[in-house]
Amino acid sequence: MATTKTTEKPTTEKKTATTAASATNDKSAKSTSNKSGKSGDSEFHEFFVDELKDIYWAEKHLAKALPKMKKAATSPELAAAFEKHAEETNGHIATLEQAFELLGEKAQAKKCDAMEGLLAEAESIIEDTEKGTMIRDAGLVLAAQKVEHYEIATYGTLVVFATNMGQNEVAELLKVTLENEKATDVALTEVAESFINEQAAAE
Numbered sequence: 032m033a034t035t036k037t038t039e040k041p042t043t044e045k046k047t048a049t050t051a052a053s054a055t056n057d058k059s060a061k062s063t064s065n066k067s068g069k070s071g072d073s074e075f076h077e078f079f080v081d082e083l084k085d086i087y088w089a090e091k092h093l094a095k096a097l098p099k100m101k102k103a104a105t106s107p108e109l110a111a112a113f114e115k116h117a118e119e120t121n122g123h124i125a126t127l128e129q130a131f132e133l134l135g136e137k138a139q140a141k142k143c144d145a146m147e148g149l150l151a152e153a154e155s156i157i158e159d160t161e162k163g164t165m166i167r168d169a170g171l172v173l174a175a176q177k178v179e180h181y182e183i184a185t186y187g188t189l190v191v192f193a194t195n196m197g198q199n200e201v202a203e204l205l206k207v208t209l210e211n212e213k214a215t216d217v218a219l220t221e222v223a224e225s226f227i228n229e230q231a232a233a234e
């Protein structure tokens with residue numbers, strides 16, 4: 032990538048209009064310039080938007096799958112973790128819609144083969160394990176952590192891309208989602224280690 036890596040640390044401030052980067056990338060600049068407001072990187076802007084569409088599809092499908100995973104869970108703790116993350120996932124969808132808006136793009140979903148595969152795997156774990164067992168829960172945690180790691184990889188990269196593009200507000204938004212995905216992964220590890228894995232091994 033022929034981008035210049037910025038060392039600028041994202042701040043918690045919502046408004047970054049005073050920075051030179053955002054001044055060339057805000058909506059007004061965009062409307063009179065090419066897609067990204069900067070010359071020479073419109074292809075990368077399109078590539079970035081395409082990746083946003085991919086994770087948008089992924090989040091939407093995950094939002095539908097999590098209630099099913101909650102229903103399939105044996106322990107109330109895991110069911111609660113899935114319920115919590117289903118709500119958070121709806122927040123991730125709304126955040127992506129904000130990111131599309133900031134970029135002056137229509138929020139569109141583009142099929143994500145990876146998430147489709149991960150969710151198919153979660154479904155087969157439900158089919159292959161017995162209801163009411165801890166093996167079921169251990170399997171569900173495994174499936175859910177694969178999903179979270181996919182999201183962490185995606186958002187981690189998208190935050191760097193957005194920062195390099197000077198899209199600091201977009202980067203800030205996606206960073207909040209990234210931190211939530213990481214926290215979810217940790218929470219799933221904790222629930223698995225607290226009792227699920229041990230009981231599953233004894234079944």
Ligand SMILES: [Fe+2]
Pocket residue numbers: 090119120123182208212
């Ligand atoms: Fe998410």
Ligand SMILES: [Fe+2]
Pocket residue numbers: 116120178179182212215
């Ligand atoms: Fe997630």
